[in-house]
Amino acid sequence: MEKKVKETINRRDFIKLAGLGGVIFASGLSGYVSAGATKQDASELEDFYFVQLSDTHWGFEGAPNPDAKNTLKKAIVAVNALEQQPDFIVFTGDLTHTTDDPIERRKRLAEFKTIVSELKVNNIRFMPGEHDASLDYGAAFMEFFGETHYTFDHKGVHFIVLDNVSDPAAKIGDEQLAWLAADLQKQPADAKIVVFTHRPLFDLYPQWDWATKDGAKAIDLLLTHSNVTVFYGHIHQENHHMTGHIAHHSAKSLIFPLPTPGSQPKRMPVPWDATQPYHGLGFREVEAELQKDKYEITEFPVQKG
Numbered sequence: 001m002e003k004k005v006k007e008t009i010n011r012r013d014f015i016k017l018a019g020l021g022g023v024i025f026a027s028g029l030s031g032y033v034s035a036g037a038t039k040q041d042a043s044e045l046e047d048f049y050f051v052q053l054s055d056t057h058w059g060f061e062g063a064p065n066p067d068a069k070n071t072l073k074k075a076i077v078a079v080n081a082l083e084q085q086p087d088f089i090v091f092t093g094d095l096t097h098t099t100d101d102p103i104e105r106r107k108r109l110a111e112f113k114t115i116v117s118e119l120k121v122n123n124i125r126f127m128p129g130e131h132d133a134s135l136d137y138g139a140a141f142m143e144f145f146g147e148t149h150y151t152f153d154h155k156g157v158h159f160i161v162l163d164n165v166s167d168p169a170a171k172i173g174d175e176q177l178a179w180l181a182a183d184l185q186k187q188p189a190d191a192k193i194v195v196f197t198h199r200p201l202f203d204l205y206p207q208w209d210w211a212t213k214d215g216a217k218a219i220d221l222l223l224t225h226s227n228v229t230v231f232y233g234h235i236h237q238e239n240h241h242m243t244g245h246i247a248h249h250s251a252k253s254l255i256f257p258l259p260t261p262g263s264q265p266k267r268m269p270v271p272w273d274a275t276q277p278y279h280g281l282g283f284r285e286v287e288a289e290l291q292k293d294k295y296e297i298t299e300f301p302v303q304k305g
Contacts, residue, residue: 006249009200020141046155048086048155048288049287050286053088053251053283054253055092055093055233055234055253055255057093057094057270058095058097058108058153059099059257060095060256063271063272064269071254081204085121086137087155088121088124088154089124090196090231091127092198092233093165094131094198095128095129095131095141096108096130096131097255098134102140105136105140106140107136109144111158113144127156127196127197128148130168130209131164133163135167138163148163148165149163157192160183160193160194161195164197164198164215167297170211170213173210175287190225191225193225193229194228194231195230195233198233199211199215200234200250202219202241203217204235204239204261208233208262210260221265222246227293228246229284231247231249233251236253237258240252249297251284253280254279254283257279257280281299282300284299
């Protein structure tokens with residue numbers, strides 16, 4: 001996997017709030033346009049890009065982020081400042097911070113929904129994290145954002161949103177796996193498929209709940225297709241991993257970073273650094289270009305350090 005520092009952003013120029021750096025990762029997804037693509041096929045496979053934001057944890061308060069009430073809003077400003085707006089935006093879970101109070105849970109979901117309504121892009125996709133859904137099997141989340149798992153198609157790419165959080169046992173479940181299998185059977189073996197999920201589907205570090213109990217079953221189903229990429233959240237940092245030919249990319253958080261897997265005894269947030277107040281926080285842009293055999297992933301900080 002090639003890694004390089006992006007020195008210029010061109011059309012992705014951000015205001016100072018978002019900063020100018022970034023790192024590009026090329027995923028293992030190949031064959032964005034197949035060799036035998038017809039003119040009609042090509043017209044369906046237009047260039048596009050989307051923005052992924054994750055783990056906003058609206059409602060969190062504490063030392064790991066003393067600016068918690070403003071970080072999400074600053075990210076919204078940064079995304080709105082993009083010179084060219086993305087085709088769509090996806091929030092990959094933990095929209096809100098967990099609470100045992102069902103009234104407070106709905107209050108936080110409502111506040112989150114109001115804040116993100118300031119985004120210029122109208123096409124916004126949501127999925128829950130365990131903080132949003134595991135205490136009530138996603139009931140409150142669905143009241144505000146609809147189904148917890150679903151599919152959609154965009155310019156020749158098939159997107160699958162999986163729910164591996166509503167079950168408090170950190171499982172996808174047999175019913176949803178059967179739904180996934182049925183959906184994949186409808187797709188050609190070389191279909192361009194992107195999966196969004198909250199927890200990693202593979203066993204990244206189960207001791208810290210960085211795994212999905214039956215994630216291997218989902219990966220086995222996805223391996224039957226040659227062009228699959230997975231984007232997820234949950235671990236509050238970048239991580240790039242391959243299971244066979246499937247590339248898995250985690251996103252940074254918009255509330256606080258977490259340490260690298262197993263680097264310390266407990267999974268505790270990285271302490272806030274007043275000299276670099278947004279260090280380790282950020283969101284990403286994912287670009288699919290018609291003439292390239294890969295996705296390009298650009299990571300942006302919330303604020304320039």
